[in-house]
Amino acid sequence: MTFPTALPAPRTPDPMDAPPLRWGVLGTGWIAQRFCDALARHTRQRVLAVGSRTREGADAFADAFVARNADASGRLERPATYGSYEALVDDPDVDVVYVATPHHLHLPHARLALGAGKATVVEKPMGLSRSEVDQLEALASARGLFLMEALWSAYLPKFDVVRQLLDDGVLGTVHSVQADLGEHFGPEHRIMRADLFGGPRYDLLTYPLWFARWVLGDLVEAAEVVTPAPASVSPDGVEGQIAVSARSASGGVASLFATILGDTPTTATVVGSAATLSIDGPFYQPGGFTLRAHDGRELRYDEPRIAHAGLHFEAAAAARAVAAGRLTAHHQTTG
Ligand SMILES: NC(=O)c1ccc[n+]([C@@H]2O[C@H](COP(=O)([O-])OP(=O)(O)OC[C@H]3O[C@@H](n4cnc5c(N)ncnc54)[C@H](OP(=O)(O)O)[C@@H]3O)[C@@H](O)[C@H]2O)c1
Structure with missing residues (x-):
């Protein structure tokens, strides 16, 4: 192979074209905020519901999300708010759950979401060990559900x-x-x-x-x-x-x-x-x-150095995969 005269163009589809899914956000910390903002600003994905350990936490997150993004994205619906993760995953309108809790809670919270029959995107690392990841993959596969690790870099x-x-x-x-x-x-x-x-x-x-x-x-x-x-x-x-x-x-x-x-x-x-x-x-x-x-x-x-505003690429990839009926799009980091 000779050295090319130009670099290839990225084949990444326009995130705006990804079929809109209704997202339920499980955990309202630092990354959840950035993830939701990126969705609101750069995709047609809907942040439909937010689950926190307290109702106050979910409400504060939803209000701040709307306040930050209403201008950037035109009309913005306020997500439904739940004071428990169980109530969030039980919302029948949620298509896909985004698990954004601390590392050691990814296993129980992803299990919760998959158990409720939801497509599930789990922050990295998906589990603390290969065995935890195996458990989640087995559960998703047994239930025919989409499961992805939110290793966002892979989708840039x-x-x-x-x-x-x-x-x-x-x-x-x-x-x-x-x-x-x-x-x-x-x-x-x-x-x-x-x-x-x-x-x-x-x-x-x-x-x-x-x-x-x-x-x-x-x-x-x-x-x-x-x-x-x-x-x-x-x-x-x-x-x-x-x-x-x-x-x-x-x-x-x-x-x-x-x-x-x-x-x-x-x-x-x-x-x-x-x-x-x-x-x-x-x-x-x-x-x-x-x-x-x-x-x-x-x-x-x-390419624009937009830091975590680029989280929408992984969400668009998940939406395309779910809409296409694929069961995974993840890049595994746990071994
Ligand atoms: N992709 C990225 O670039 C990126 C960047 C940072 C972090 N992450 C990943 O995202 C996950 C969350 O990180 P973060 O920085 O967002 O953390 P964080 O700001 O501490 O937020 C974690 C959230 O988890 C919930 N939670 C449930 N049980 C908890 C407990 N026992 N202690 C603390 N919080 C608890 C809380 O939400 P409620 O109060 O609403 O229940 C809390 O706001 C981590 O696994 C990390 O690896 C990814």
Whole structure:
């Protein structure tokens, strides 16, 4: 394969064209807010209902959602509000439930949604272990229901261009992937709490891990080095940093790093025998990359750096899959 003269265009369909589903949002935290805003502003998906542990929480979320988005999206219906997750999943008008609770609650809450017969999109990581994911997949499959992990990066136009470059062999033999994701958090953040399975492992690391598998295939051998967060950062003593070295079946090597102790470049690099792909930080969000051949030729990709406003791409992908009767569209990060 010779070095291309231009990059392929993303094949990602217009999110506005995705068939509108009626979404029920389970849990009203940081990501749920951004997810709902992205839906309201960039898709025809409807945030039909919101479930919280308290009715007050659901009402506050619904009111703030309408206040933030009414102008941007014209007429905006106020979601129905429920003071329990059980009541939310029982709403007969909800087509698909978006589970946005802390990591360790994904299993029970996704089970709840699937048990109520709903298509279910679960925030990453879908489970804390392969066995938890297996349980959910078995339940969804037994009931003929759609189940997807909300690994939103996988649905961004940027990564469709990268996928085409990989599939077309533009990089040659892919030898290695490097990716890091480090962020500074305040002491009050859930990522500092042991009871909420804090630390980088179930959170930030999911992105480098997803990316390495997405490029290299299954990782067959891995070793990790972990350091605890200092007590001054997390009195709970959650993991602070984790470095993973892994090998894929094809002989590729992954070098991955995640930390809650500070900001890192958050870039990703794929090294091939013919070219190197360098994804700008934050690599897992909408943004750009550079493809560079050994002789110095370069091609540059850019897309609007809209951060979490890009969450609508995964919602549109889920809507298309559900409407088409597919049972999954997920990219698994738990192994
Ligand atoms: N895709 C992304 O870019 C992205 C970014 C951030 C987080 N996430 C994922 O989304 C999930 C939620 O993260 P977040 O940052 O949104 O967390 P968060 O702000 O703490 O929100 C979590 C929500 O879960 C509900 N909840 C139920 N039981 C809870 C408990 N025991 N303690 C705390 N909250 C509880 C609460 O909603 P109610 O009070 O309404 O019940 C709470 O608002 C995580 O698994 C994370 O990995 C994804």
